[in-house]
Amino acid sequence: MRVNWDHIKLACLSVAVIALYGFADHRSKKKKVDDFSIVFMGDNNLYITEGAVNKLLIQNYGPVKNRPKEQLVLNTIEEVLLSNDMVKNAQVYLTVNGELISKIVQRKPIGRVEGVSKFYLDDLGERMPLSKYHSARVPIITGKITGKSLEDAYVILNYINADDFLRKNVIGIHIEEEGKYQLKFRMENFVVNLGGVDNLNEKFKNFMAFYAKATKDNSLENYAIVSLEFNNQVVCTKI
Numbered sequence: 001m002r003v004n005w006d007h008i009k010l011a012c013l014s015v016a017v018i019a020l021y022g023f024a025d026h027r028s029k030k031k032k033v034d035d036f037s038i039v040f041m042g043d044n045n046l047y048i049t050e051g052a053v054n055k056l057l058i059q060n061y062g063p064v065k066n067r068p069k070e071q072l073v074l075n076t077i078e079e080v081l082l083s084n085d086m087v088k089n090a091q092v093y094l095t096v097n098g099e100l101i102s103k104i105v106q107r108k109p110i111g112r113v114e115g116v117s118k119f120y121l122d123d124l125g126e127r128m129p130l131s132k133y134h135s136a137r138v139p140i141i142t143g144k145i146t147g148k149s150l151e152d153a154y155v156i157l158n159y160i161n162a163d164d165f166l167r168k169n170v171i172g173i174h175i176e177e178e179g180k181y182q183l184k185f186r187m188e189n190f191v192v193n194l195g196g197v198d199n200l201n202e203k204f205k206n207f208m209a210f211y212a213k214a215t216k217d218n219s220l221e222n223y224a225i226v227s228l229e230f231n232n233q234v235v236c237t238k239i
Contacts, residue, residue, distance in 0.1 A: 033072070034098040036065045041105045047131035048086040048106065056084055064100055072100070085129050109136040110157045111173065115145050125154040140184075143175030155197045156181060159204070166204070187220070189239065195229035203228040210234045 038050045057064060060080045064072065074092045081090035081104060089105040107128050109120035120128040120136065139160070141153050153173050160166040172184035174191075183192040192207060207228055214220040225237040 031069055031098055032066050033064055033069060033094075033100050036100045037102070039101060039103045041103055043106060043108065045134050045136065046106070047109075047134050047136075048084055048104075049133050052133070053081065053084075053102070053104065056080060069094060069098070077102070086131060109138050110161060111139050111141050111153060112136065113141045113145060113150075115142065117145075121150060121154060121157065125151065139170055140172040141175065142172065144177055145175065146178060148178050149175045149181075152178070152181065152197045156183075156194070156200070159200050163204070165208070189224050190220075191225055193225060193227040193229055195227075199231075202232065206232065206234050210236070 036054075038053050040046060057077065057080055060083070061077060064077070072094070074094070077092045078090045081087050081092070081102060086106055087104055088107040091103045092100065094100055108123040109128055110123050111121040112130075113119050113121060113127075118130055120130065120138070121141065122128040139157065141150075143149070153175065156173060160170050169186050170183050171186055174182040174184060176182060179196040181194045181196070183194055184190075185192065194203065207226065210226065211220070214223065222238050223236045224239045227235040227237075229235075
């Protein structure tokens with residue numbers, strides 16, 4: 001009976017490779033986390049700080065630095081980070097050098113509600129608590145706050161943020177009642193009665209035509225209220 005040494009050598013090599021891989025994997029899991037880094041993606045305005053993230057992890061997961069890698073459950077760490085009201089998304093991973101990195105995307109406020117309750121309206125139209133670390137410079141929403149009026153305010157804010165001029169000049173939305181919204185501009189005592197959120201394109205097109213003409217005529221300061229509530233009309237009230 002002839003012995004096929006090639007097959008035996010191949011089998012031994014395979015066993016050796018598997019054993020080495022298993023040994024390396026075991027040693028890797030036993031290694032401890034050398035460092036922990038937090039990276040905030042996107043906006044530099046921090047509504048939650050690195051210190052607050054560390055405190056959140058320690059309270060809900062325990063220390064991660066100098067912890068054996070085999071004890072880490074990355075999905076659980078991500079869930080802990082996502083439990084914070086300021087965090088929109090979180091990704092946690094380990095580098096080959098033993099560094100644990102957390103990439104955090106914060107929620108983005110687009111409006112601030114001032115009333116009995118104070119909170120932000122974020123870019124998904126959801127309520128976001130105020131932050132003790134940073135105050136966002138966004139339009140202030142006042143008046144009769146309801147679920148429907150906040151939905152409409154979100155539509156208006158999205159339109160405003162898509163236009164460079166409006167984004168720079170609209171500083172507030174006042175809700176007189178559902179379907180009756182008033183925009184406050186940087187110019188003192190200058191407000192725009194928008195009405196509802198229907199036909200926003202047409203309303204703002206008419207407003208921009210009025211604004212350009214009034215600016216050219218140096219008459220803008222003569223007006224206190226500009227109404228866009230009526231179809232294809234701009235009705236102005238002088239001071």
